Amino acid sequence: MAKQRRVMAKREMVIPPDYNLPREVTTIAGKDGTPYLQFNTGMLTLYKQTYGEISRFFMGLKEGKLIGARCKNCRQVMVPAATWHCPDCDFAPMEEVTLPHHGVLAATAPITFFPSATFIGKAPFCRGYVDVATKAPVASFLPCRLRTTTGIPRPGIFVKGIEVKLVFADERQGTILDVFAVPMSEVPAKLRKKEPLLASQLNLENPPVPKIKEGSKWKTPFAAAMKDMKTMASKVTKGSRAAKDLADRSHTIGVKTGGGKFGMVVANGKLRIVDTLPKKVSFTMAAEDPVVFTKWVKGGSLSDAVMEGLLWLPNLESFPALYALDRLPRSIRRDEEEGRRP
């Protein structure tokens, strides 16, 4: 009984415990200068929502199978099987078909960096549509997560027409997240025909740092970026806004660029830029062009560089550090502006 209770406690809950507000009424100033009241509330509904007729599809996923519905008349395939009666053939019955675990990305897919509240801490991620029933004359596409073994998703990977492999989560609950697609070119040849291929058989969490070739043309921008970053780091002083941005954070970040390597050490509310690659790092990031760091210091952002594919990051866990670093130039500017005021 006690053991069971412990298991229950570990379970992910539908609503996370800190996803809440205290019951209170607060004052808020109107644009008209008058105070108004606002009350903390919610619109909460919990469900045990039936999968009904599409339960078969999710049972298939749990078993490591991908099933669709095929119309006996027009031969179109619907995947996922959203109905068992063909809307194009006077609702003729559709039959279950087992589909291959590979397909073609139907369109270049967007990468989500700014998620909804439910997905905070889980972005960036990529989702798109996979044409699985490629042999059918008409077919719906499988909506699914797109993942890469080469780091954080970036533009240029999930483009229209690439072949993808469907990969299954090792532990499957019966949700659409039980399956995801990986570019076939990233799947080792010996695993390409495996069905189901499991997530644990691929290296999704610790991708190798891309090889950055150092070149003389990057030396000058590298030196400039180092100087700019060191100047900025010197302004992260005790009690400043920037120091607050870094409070409670501790990261040792290795950085590889075309102009050279360096380290960023965030600790005790301070940022240190070091000239060599630290021996032990929380994670490593990489950019061929060191100008991404100059742009950051000048009021741009590192996350913008990631979104453009100019700065490489290994995984989701490395992203929150970037958001904190992104705030520094703005915080320093605000502190300086305030300092100048009489």
Place this chain on the structure above:
Amino acid sequence: MMRRVGIVGAGITECRGRWVEKTYWDLFQTAVRETLSAAQMTIDDVDSVVYGIYNDIFEHQAIPESSLTGLIGMTNKPGVRITSGGATGFYAMRGAIMEVASGMSDVVLCVGGEKATDCFDPLSKSPTPMVINTIAYSWDPFFENPLGATANDSYMQMCLGYNDSYPGDIGDPLVRAKIVEKLCRQGNRNPYAQRRDEHVTVEHVMNSRWIIPPFLRLLEACMYTEGAGATIFASEDKARELSERSGQPIIWVRGVGAANEAYAVGRGGYYKPLDRIVSDRLAAERAYEMAGVKPSDIKIVELHDAFVAQLMITMGEMGFVPVGKTRALIDEGIMADIDDLGDKKAPVGKQVLVNPSGGLIFGGHFVGGSNMFSMWSARREMINRQVPLALVHGTGAINACFGGAIVLELDEGGM
């Protein structure tokens, strides 16, 4: 045979990022009050009401229209609420138009709006992620919502799909930035616009933060807005009587077209293609056919610009520029410039005035009434510029699969 339908009044509230001074009750009442007052009417002139409210979660009440009935003076009269995603305003107006056209009512009030930013996310301590969350409930709970899809993704995957099939069109950031700059200057002239005091340049746009590369920077997106808008539709006899009373010209509804594509994305059959907005094309074609006009006859367009890249595609789908070459809006100067036209001039030649209100990007986007906001602006500009024909467009739902268009005609004699 359907009856002729005329617009005798339209009004909106100020568009704000958040109205702490008003609940949605007061926002709707304000829009109704000001619309009636400007049209020199009272609520007693109105036979029935159609409400446009998109999302119960934003209002924090199921059947939110029920609490509005008495507050807007429509007690014991018929009222119906229409909700169709981003196209809610369009479909609400279509409902009101049908009610007059059918002979069921003579004067119908159509009022729409949204309270959006009372939502609050406790983790980020800001409204935006919760607003995005609320809109994300527009995706189904089985397949799409659990993947983390957002409204931005919904439009951007379509823009990416379009770019796959028609490269070199919406992909030029300079063209998009020039459109944004024009919209900004137009929004500066709209006294109700949310961003009427902003001065956004091409450089600002191209240096603003990415939301989703490569077609969506922060300054290329519509806003979350709180506000409401109303339009009054009347039968021909009533319209003439009310127009005589107010001294304002009638705007006739000459054509209405609507089309909803399938929700599921796929290849062939009835599935939604990702590289086109078929709903926009069909809706516009149907409105043109009913009106007996072609796009080149229309000089003012108020379209639902959720995002600039989508504005370009929609202008292509509606026949103002070729699909795949929508950058002609800038390259060939199709999009008129407000600085050349001032407050009174009509666009000439091939030019079209697109979103003189500033659109949803600079004007405002109170979802359930955004298309009434567009209607208010189209009417105002037709009268001020003496433009005979205009088009109001709405789009919404996942992957822009709902589309609607209304062709408007300024009454002969104009003023």
